[in-house]
Amino acid sequence: MTSSAMGNASAIVIDQDIDPRRRKSLVEGDHDFTSITASIANVAERPKPPKAWYVAMAISLPLTLTLFGCIAYLVVKGVGIWGNRQPISWAWPIVNFVFWVGIAHAGTLISAILFLFRQKWRTSINRAAEAMTIFAVVCAGTFPAIHVGRIWMEWFLAPVPNHLEMWPQFRSPLLWDVFAVSTYATVSLLFWYMGMVPDLATFRDRATTKIKKIAYGIFALGWRGSSRQWHRYERAYLLLAALAMPLVLSVHSVVSFDFAVSILPGWHTTIFPPYFVAGAIFSGFAMVVTLMVPARALFGLKHVVTLRHLENMNKVIVATGTMVGYAYAMEFFIAWYSGSQYEQFAFINRALGPYWWAYWIMVSCNVIAPQFFWFKKIRTSPLLMVIVCIFVNIGMWFERFVITVSTLNRDFLPSAWGYFSPTLFDILTLCGSFGLFMTLFLLFCRYLPMVAISEVKSVMPQAHPHHHGDDAHGAGHHAH
Amino acid sequence: MNAKAHSPAAPAERTRPLYGVIAEYKDVDSLVAAARKVRDAGYTRWDTHTPFPIHGIEGAMGFGMTRLPWFVLCCGLTGLTVAVLLQWWTNAVDYPFLISGKPLFALPPAIPICFELTVLFSAFGTFFGMLGLNKLPMLHHPLFEHEAFKRVTDDRFFLAIESQDPKFGLESTKALLASTGVCADVVAVHGNGDKGVLPNWMKNFAIVMPILLLVPLAWIVTARHSTSPKTRLQVIPDMDQQLKFRNQTRNVFFADQRNERPRVEGTIPRGLLREDQHYYTGKTGPGESDWATKFPAALSLDEAFVARGRERFNITCAACHGQTGVGDGLVSQRATGKYPSWIPPISLHAENLLAQPVGQTFSSIRNGIRTMPSYAQQLTVEDTWAIVAYVKALQKSQAFPVEKLSPEERQKVQ
Numbered sequence: 015m016t017s018s019a020m021g022n023a024s025a026i027v028i029d030q031d032i033d034p035r036r037r038k039s040l041v042e043g044d045h046d047f048t049s050i051t052a053s054i055a056n057v058a059e060r061p062k063p064p065k066a067w068y069v070a071m072a073i074s075l076p077l078t079l080t081l082f083g084c085i086a087y088l089v090v091k092g093v094g095i096w097g098n099r100q101p102i103s104w105a106w107p108i109v110n111f112v113f114w115v116g117i118a119h120a121g122t123l124i125s126a127i128l129f130l131f132r133q134k135w136r137t138s139i140n141r142a143a144e145a146m147t148i149f150a151v152v153c154a155g156t157f158p159a160i161h162v163g164r165i166w167m168e169w170f171l172a173p174v175p176n177h178l179e180m181w182p183q184f185r186s187p188l189l190w191d192v193f194a195v196s197t198y199a200t201v202s203l204l205f206w207y208m209g210m211v212p213d214l215a216t217f218r219d220r221a222t223t224k225i226k227k228i229a230y231g232i233f234a235l236g237w238r239g240s241s242r243q244w245h246r247y248e249r250a251y252l253l254l255a256a257l258a259m260p261l262v263l264s265v266h267s268v269v270s271f272d273f274a275v276s277i278l279p280g281w282h283t284t285i286f287p288p289y290f291v292a293g294a295i296f297s298g299f300a301m302v303v304t305l306m307v308p309a310r311a312l313f314g315l316k317h318v319v320t321l322r323h324l325e326n327m328n329k330v331i332v333a334t335g336t337m338v339g340y341a342y343a344m345e346f347f348i349a350w351y352s353g354s355q356y357e358q359f360a361f362i363n364r365a366l367g368p369y370w371w372a373y374w375i376m377v378s379c380n381v382i383a384p385q386f387f388w389f390k391k392i393r394t395s396p397l398l399m400v401i402v403c404i405f406v407n408i409g410m411w412f413e414r415f416v417i418t419v420s421t422l423n424r425d426f427l428p429s430a431w432g433y434f435s436p437t438l439f440d441i442l443t444l445c446g447s448f449g450l451f452m453t454l455f456l457l458f459c460r461y462l463p464m465v466a467i468s469e470v471k472s473v474m475p476q477a478h479p480h481h482h483g484d485d486a487h488g489a490g491h492h493a494h
Numbered sequence: 495m496n497a498k499a500h501s502p503a504a505p506a507e508r509t510r511p512l513y514g515v516i517a518e519y520k521d522v523d524s525l526v527a528a529a530r531k532v533r534d535a536g537y538t539r540w541d542t543h544t545p546f547p548i549h550g551i552e553g554a555m556g557f558g559m560t561r562l563p564w565f566v567l568c569c570g571l572t573g574l575t576v577a578v579l580l581q582w583w584t585n586a587v588d589y590p591f592l593i594s595g596k597p598l599f600a601l602p603p604a605i606p607i608c609f610e611l612t613v614l615f616s617a618f619g620t621f622f623g624m625l626g627l628n629k630l631p632m633l634h635h636p637l638f639e640h641e642a643f644k645r646v647t648d649d650r651f652f653l654a655i656e657s658q659d660p661k662f663g664l665e666s667t668k669a670l671l672a673s674t675g676v677c678a679d680v681v682a683v684h685g686n687g688d689k690g691v692l693p694n695w696m697k698n699f700a701i702v703m704p705i706l707l708l709v710p711l712a713w714i715v716t717a718r719h720s721t722s723p724k725t726r727l728q729v730i731p732d733m734d735q736q737l738k739f740r741n742q743t744r745n746v747f748f749a750d751q752r753n754e755r756p757r758v759e760g761t762i763p764r765g766l767l768r769e770d771q772h773y774y775t776g777k778t779g780p781g782e783s784d785w786a787t788k789f790p791a792a793l794s795l796d797e798a799f800v801a802r803g804r805e806r807f808n809i810t811c812a813a814c815h816g817q818t819g820v821g822d823g824l825v826s827q828r829a830t831g832k833y834p835s836w837i838p839p840i841s842l843h844a845e846n847l848l849a850q851p852v853g854q855t856f857s858s859i860r861n862g863i864r865t866m867p868s869y870a871q872q873l874t875v876e877d878t879w880a881i882v883a884y885v886k887a888l889q890k891s892q893a894f895p896v897e898k899l900s901p902e903e904r905q906k907v908q
Contacts, residue, residue, distance in 0.1 A: 047545060047649035089730070166730070173584060177718075181584035185596050190606035197610040201617040208621055212546075216647035235625070236632030236688075239646045243628045244547040246560045250624035253566050254617060261613050268606055468647075472546040479526040479550060 045317065047471050054465045055220055057313045063460050064312050071456055077449020084443045085160055093163040095439045102422045102434040107161035108272075109414040110444055113297070114154030114451075115195065115269055116290075116410060119262055120298020121147025122202055125209070126258035129251075135326055137469040138318040141213075142309065143302050144206040145462070149454040150301075151199045153447040158191075187271035194268035201261055205254045211237050212247075213463035266290040273417065280360035280421035283348060289341035296334035296380070297410035299327050300403040307396045309459060318465050321394055328393035331406065335384030338413075342377065360421060368433055369420040372412050379409020510684040513636035514540075514656040515664070516643070517671040517680045522548055524675030525651040529554040531674055532653065537667075539659035543637070543652040562623050569619025570612045577611035578604065633692060636685025642678065654683070774875060776853030776860070786853030793879055803884030806877050810869055814839045819888050837865045842885055843892050855882045 045053075088095055098105045121143040128136040159165060171192050173182050182189050215237035218230040237243070267287035274286040303324060310319040349361040365373050383405040387393040392402065424431045458464070471477055519525040522544075529542055533556045542551060552558070585591065586598035596603070625631065637643050637654060646652055653674075655667050664682060671680040692700075728734060739745050745753035757763070768774040773790040789795055808817055816822040819842030829836040840847070847855075859878050862868035873881070896904065 051545075051648045164730075164732070173580060179589065181589045183591065183593060184581040184585050184607060185593060185603045187606075190610075193607050193610040197614045197617075200614060204617055204621045208624070212647065216545075219644040219647045235630045236635060237630065237647075238632075238635055238637055238643075239543045239545060240628075241542040241544060241548065241551050241555060242557065243630075244544065245552055245557070246562055246624050246627050248547050249560050249562045250620045253563060253620045257613050257616050257620070260609075264606070264609060264613075268610075271606070468546040472548075477522060477546060477548070479522045479548060479554075 045474070046476065047474070050318075050470055050474070051216060051220075051467055053314065054318070054463060054467050054470075055217060057315070057459065057464055058217065058461055059220065059222075066308075066312050067456060067460065070452065074449045074452035074456060077446050078453045079449075080442050081156075081446025081450050084439055084446055085156075087439070088160055088163070088443075089165060093161065095437060096443075097435050097437045097440050099432065099434075101425050101430050101432050102419055104418055104422060105434055106415075106436060106440045106444060107157045109411070109418050110447060111154050111157040112269055112290075112414045112418075113411045114150045114157070114447065115198075115266065116294035116297045116414075117301045117407075118147040118150035118154060118198070118202070118298065119266060119291075119294035120302050121145070121150075122198075122205070122258050122262040123295055123298065124302070125205060126255040126262065129255045130259060134473045135323055137473050138315075138320075138465050139302065139306060139323050139327075140469070141206075141209065141466045142306060142458075142464055143298075144202065144209065145458045145464075146298075146302060146305065146455065147202045148199070148206055149451050149458070150298075151195070151202060152454065153451050155195060155199060156447065156450075158195075187268065187275040190268045191272055194265045198261060198265045201254070201258055205258055207233075208247075208250065208254065209466060209469075210463060211235055212239065212468045213466060215239070216467055217463060263291055266294045278360075278421055278425075279354065279356040280364065281417070283345065285341055285344055285348070289338065292334045292337040292341065293380075293410060293413060296331060296338055296384075297407060299331050299334070300406035300410070303327050303331070303403045304400055304407065305455065307400050309464070311396075313459060313464065315465060318470060321396075324396065324399060325394050328387045328399055328402075331403070332384050332387040332393075335380060335406065339377075339381035342381065356426070359424075363424050364416060364420045367420060368423065369416060372416050373420065376409050376412040376416050379405045380413060383409065510686055512657045512664070513683045513685050513687075514654055514659075514662070515667050515671060515680055515682050516637065516640055516652055516654040517674065517676045518642055518678040519651040519653070519675060520677040522651065524677075525653065526551060526554045528653050528671070528674035528676075532655065532670070535661065535670055537655055537659050537661050539662075540653065540655040543643070543646045543654065545647055545649060545651070560627060562620070562627060565623045566616050566619045569623070570616035573611040573613070573615025574608055576615070577608040580611075581607055633688035634686075636683055636687055639685040640681070640683050650677075772853075773879075776856035778853070783854075785851035785857070787851045789852060789879060789883065793876070795883060799880055800883050800887055802877065803880030803882070803887075806873065807881050807884050807888075810872055811881065814866075815842060818892065819843060819885065839866065843889055848889050848893065852882050852886065855885060 096106065098107070121140075124136050124143040125140040125147075129140070159168060162168060169176075171182060171189065211234060214230050215234040218227060218234045221227040221230055267290065270286035270290035273281040274283060276282065306319055307324065310316050346361050346365075349357045352358075363369075383402050386402055387399075392398045419434050423433060517528065519528065525542055525544065526548065529551060532540055533554065542548075542555060544551075581604050582599045590598050592598070637652075642650070643652060653671065655662060655671070657664075659667075661667075668680045668682075739753045741754070743753050744751050748755070770790065770792070772778055772786050773792055776786050777784050778786045793799065811819075812823055813825045814821070814823040816826070821839040821841045823839070826836075826838050830838060856878060857863075858866070859873065859881060860868060860870045860875075869878070896907075899907065
């Protein structure tokens with residue numbers, strides 16, 4: 015106990031330098047704690063959100079209702095309303111699922127992995143990114159949940175004792191997927207919520223109406239910022255981050271097992287797990303940039319979410335985009351190197367077969383588009399980076415489409431070959447999921463602390479105690 | 495205590511217990527300096543309150559590492575154990591289920607679930623452990639009664655010493671704190687903690703609600719264990735309800751309103767002409783026990799016929815009776831002991847069965863016998879006879895005296 019306390023005491027000395035290498039400050043402008051709280055809380059406190067918020071809501075809310083409508087119709091009619099037909103029995107639902115799970119990854123990555131690597135620049139974007147994770151997981155989870163058609167049979171997936179005396183089959187990747195995604199959703203939710211507790215307390219203490227006071231009060235759990243509490247809280251945060259890091263890597267690996275463990279040429283490759291994870295980070299960061307650029311402008315948070323943050327994210331996008339490009343190339347190499355005619359056919363069919371257009375959209379959006387971020391001009395211009403990121407998002411959706419559909423459309427029996435065409439409901443459901451995501455995000459921006467207030471404060475220079483030279487004196491008393 | 499004399503507040507203030515004194519600071523440095531001072535003065539029940547975690551304040555306050563990580567480790571190990579036991583017990587013990595020849599339980603395919611549950615349990619442990627150690631959620635705390643304390647989540651830093659501290663003295667403690675770099679007067683705080691904060695109706699609600707929530711559950715449980723003549727309520731009909739007349743229902747289209755139509759007098763449906771009584775019923779006369787003792791003449795009892803019977807037997811009967819007919823089929827093995835009401839199939843080598851006329855065995859299969867159902871739907875008449883022939887052969891094979899075997903055959907058997 016004494017030694018750890020001493021370790022902490024010496025941390026005072028080390029921790030003074032917040033930005034040892036001369037970099038742009040993390041919070042721009044002349045800000046103190048008071049103004050940071052005010053500027054962030056203002057987003058939720060101002061009587062009315064900006065006009066653009068209403069416009070965005072007016073678009074996303076009807077889309078959300080469309081999604082619910084589509085789901086209701088699906089439940090009543092069955093999965094026949096979609097374009098899924100043999101041989102393409104896995105179509106848009108799984109494409110959308112993988113797409114959204116991928117988007118989710120950036121949030122956890124920013125909050126957990128960058129935290130563990132002590133990348134302090136993450137503090138002003140992690141909250142929004144984590145929120146995005148949760149909302150993306152909600153959208154992702156919707157698809158597997160509804161694609162079974164008879165959603166009231168869903169409990170078959172859970173290991174619950176039942177009247178049939180049957181248990182789920184644990185040797186199947188589809189069941190691993192259920193566990194992975196639901197664990198991921200739970201842990202992300204805990205992480206997000208726990209990170210928010212101190213900020214909810216801020217909102218509670220600033221609340222002007224009784225309803226707000228009670229609502230924020232309940233969720234703030236009676237937080238009072240005691241140092242003993244902070245100490246355990248920070249430990250817990252570190253532990254959750256450490257748990258979330260392997261988790262985030264595992265989730266998309268397990269998702270990729272859905273494909274890789276099945277013995278189909280085009281799916282059955284060992285490169286899938288890392289390649290899926292890289293793709294997930296890639297698409298997730300693109301989504302964060304796409305959302306944060308307008309959000310920071312709209313809610314007046316440019317001093318907290320600075321260009322440096324955006325630029326860093328764009329660098330991650332180039333890096334992961336290049337990895338994804340490498341994986342595409344490697345798949346072809348392995349197909350050729352394997353000497354297996356089925357494997358070779360699957361890839362030639364992918365690039366030149368009936369879905370050649372999807373394949374080349376994917377390659378241009380995912381491999382070529384991010385390369386523009388080598389230019390500082392482009393990666394520091396909000397408008398241009400959003401354009402690139404939107405292309406990336408499109409490309410990543412197509413990646414999943416290509417993997418799923420171009421593998422299934424021409425299977426071993428040429429007489430069974432087919433071509434997939436989406437129905438109206440496929441399209442509406444996908445658009446609806448974007449609506450749900452946007453709606454949740456807009457509500458979050460308006461009612462919850464969009465930036466981690468206490469964390470931003472803790473990376474400001476004022477937050478660090480200065481060494482007073484009386485530490486030798488202090489250290490002698492740790493026995494208390 | 496003598497709080498009365500020093501508290502300028504309203505009378506209500508006086509009736510409530512003294513929590514302690516609180517000092518306010520503008521910046522981190524003054525707080526850390528004050529914390530050192532309080533620590534050095536030997537106080538034990540006190541705390542600092544800040545808008546964000548201050549690194550190194552643990553040392554200035556003199557407290558050590560939390561036990562949280564150990565707790566999380568235990569949770570993680572529990573998760574791992576649960577995952578292994580769950581997969582092994584459900585898939586290899588309670589419901590062994592062969593799939594593509596994979597082993598019932600093996601470590602590699604168990605890893606993903608083990609990993610996920612370890613992480614899940616650890617995360618729950620972290621979150622709830624942190625809340626538990628921090629005594630959260632807390633409905634109310636006396637410090638919240640201090641108006642200025644609101645800024646603790648904004649930009650101010652506080653140091654509070656509890657009156658429960660053995661070193662506490664209202665005046666002396668106040669003086670000690672006032673000598674640190676405070677930015678406002680050091681004041682006493684009164685309050686009750688979180689007892690009695692909730693209005694009564696909320697408490698009652700919190701008690702009644704869970705009980706009410708149990709009602710549907712209890713209803714489901716009783717429904718599971720009782721029978722009812724009423725038809726099931728179906729939210730989504732799953733093709734159970736179709737536009738057709740079901741068996742034994744009313745049909746107003748016909749004069750007699752019966753849905754099942756009786757056979758027209760003097761006719762026989764196609765393919766149902768069953769003149770050969772021996773062949774179709776196993777009987778040779780009209781009496782209860784006029785069982786045929788011979789196979790119908792129409793059948794040729796050759797090796798192919800018995801082989802066919804053996805194939806059908808292994809498909810249709812062996813599940814219960816076992817391939818040798820002693821009654822050790824898989825269904826029987828699983829059901830024995832599991833269901834007290836299960837009646838094990840009779841060994842086909844029982845004394846009375848050895849002497850049983852073939853017609854009677856035939857009838858047992860066609861019509862069922864006591865708890866054994868009829869297999870008329872699964873078997874053609876000819877196949878049924880083939881099975882009877884095979885059963886007879888099986889019986890002979892098990893009851894064959896060793897002396898009658900030729901020396902080579904005996905060698906084989908041994």
